[in-house]
Amino acid sequence: MDWDVMIADLESSFDAERRADLVAQSVELAEAEHASIELVDRLRGSVGRLIHLRTRGGVPVDGVACRVEPSYVLVDEGEGLQAVVPVSAVATVASLAGPAPRDGRRRPTLTALMREIARRGARVRLVLGSGEVVGRLVRVGADHVDVAVDPEGGIRSRRAPGVGGAGVVSVMTAAIEVLRSR
Structure with a gap:
């Protein structure tokens, strides 16, 4: 019996199991991280970008996201028109960016x-x-x-x-x- 070959096979098996465990853990961590992201985090990441909102009632709000607070988003619709949309009234959003970090400061409601x-x-x-x-x-x-x-x-x-x-x-x-x- 070749002990070196047997030990190498065992090490290879252990390494394969460890890699599979790491992949499974990283998938779980990624899912858990994504599950903690709120819409307002992604809206905050979209500040300065063109977004397309629709409210629960179907009202379109299209423009550049200027500011995002926990309870509302300020959108510049162009030609001097600005819209404040309560986050609770948002039904759909197109053109969202990835999430921005949360700001711990007290924000205006x-x-x-x-x-x-x-x-x-x-x-x-x-x-x-x-x-x-x-x-x-x-x-x-x-x-x-x-x-x-x-x-x-x-x-x-x-x-x-x-x-x-x-x-x-x-x-x-x-x-x-x-x-x-x-």
């Missing part, structure tokens, strides 16, 4: 952003699943925003064409799919 918009008195268009509300944000609550509706823009309902009006209307924050402004 959608509610904080809307409060600042209200302070500045900017005119906005809130796109909802049921229609649109155009006006100026007056107050921002925990789960809603009060909008002073523009007489010209008013309220446009997808379910009841021709519905308009002025005054103040309260909109549930969760119903907002896109907030647009120039």
Whole structure:
């Protein structure tokens, strides 16, 4: 019996098993790493790039991702039009990059952003699943925003064409799919 050949065969078998184990472990690690990636991480990796969003209600938002926060993405749609899209309203995204690392700093929330918009008195268009509300944000609550509706823009309902009006209307924050402004 050739002991050297037998030992070499054993070593070769052990090496093959070890390589197979390493391959299996690396596949598991890659799957686990990918499973931890959130959409907002990939949106953050797409800052400065053209993206194509669609909301739950099918509203298209196409433009350059300018800023991504945990609760919203800011998209420059061109010609001075910008859109804030709550991450919770996003249904699909095309042209995403790989993930960017998470930033541990405290970030402005959608509610904080809307409060600042209200302070500045900017005119906005809130796109909802049921229609649109155009006006100026007056107050921002925990789960809603009060909008002073523009007489010209008013309220446009997808379910009841021709519905308009002025005054103040309260909109549930969760119903907002896109907030647009120039």
